[in-house]
Amino acid sequence: QKEVEQNSGPLSVPEGAIASLNCTYSDRVSQSFFWYRQYSGKSPELIMSIYSNGDKEDGRFTAQLNKASQYVSLLIRDSQPSDSATYLCAVAYSGGGADGLTFGKGTHLIIQP
Amino acid sequence: DTAVSQTPKYLVTQMGNDKSIKCEQNLGHDTMYWYKQDSKKFLKIMFSYNNKELIINETVPNRFSPKSPDKAHLNLHINSLELGDSAVYFCASSRDSLSPLHFGNGTRLTVT
Numbered sequence: 047q048k049e050v051e052q053n054s055g056p057l058s059v060p061e062g063a064i065a066s067l068n069c070t071y072s073d074r075v076s077q078s079f080f081w082y083r084q085y086s087g088k089s090p091e092l093i094m095s096i097y098s099n100g101d102k103e104d105g106r107f108t109a110q111l112n113k114a115s116q117y118v119s120l121l122i123r124d125s126q127p128s129d130s131a132t133y134l135c136a137v138a139y140s141g142g143g144a145d146g147l148t149f150g151k152g153t154h155l156i157i158q159p
Numbered sequence: 160d161t162a163v164s165q166t167p168k169y170l171v172t173q174m175g176n177d178k179s180i181k182c183e184q185n186l187g188h189d190t191m192y193w194y195k196q197d198s199k200k201f202l203k204i205m206f207s208y209n210n211k212e213l214i215i216n217e218t219v220p221n222r223f224s225p226k227s228p229d230k231a232h233l234n235l236h237i238n239s240l241e242l243g244d245s246a247v248y249f250c251a252s253s254r255d256s257l258s259p260l261h262f263g264n265g266t267r268l269t270v271t
Contacts, residue, residue, distance in 0.1 A: 088265075089263060136259075146194075146204040146253075147259075151201050
């Protein structure tokens with residue numbers, strides 16, 4: 047069974063610090079990994095995609111992937127109060143067809159001013 | 160300019176009724192999906208459609224049925240609504256099975 051695990055939080059981080067969000071997944075055939083941000087009452091918004099081992103940086107966001115450990119993380123540098131949201135980790139499995147993404151239950155991040 | 164649009168945004172109805180939610184995407188994507196997000200914010204896939212063919216049905220009751228008149232539309236029909244159907248339903252689309260999803264704004268369904 048395909049599973050994506052996240053710590054639900056809340057994770058509280060002071061403004062200006064680095065927020066570190068973690069995600070593990072169960073299926074070794076996973077090929078695509080995504081981080082979505084969801085504000086309360088809004089739809090999930092894609093913030094990072096990562097497809098190969100290593101780090102990928104985009105502005106204040108860095109995604110890290112370790113396929114051997116089945117682990118993907120998201121770092122948010124210089125955290126801002128506007129970063130307070132639920133962060134969803136999502137994994138695409140190479141099963142063919144239109145399997146869609148499997149989502150974790152999300153980590154609630156709170157940036158304290 | 161909206162990439163994935165779904166209507167209505169809010170839907171309040173009584174148990175036993177039948178309702179539909181419409182979804183359209185203008186991204187030219189080949190695959191469309193319906194996801195359900197429960198009160199604990201857990202997103203679970205319900206259906207996906209690829210080239211008018213249903214690919215996945217994730218143990219969803221047969222009271223739920225997707226209808227796709229063309230590649231750009233995937234509507235969700237729900238018969239005999241139950242209290243437990245109350246949730247937010249998201250339509251989404253993607254280029255292929257390994258690409259990110261683009262979500263609509265969601266439909267908050269409340270069954271009383």
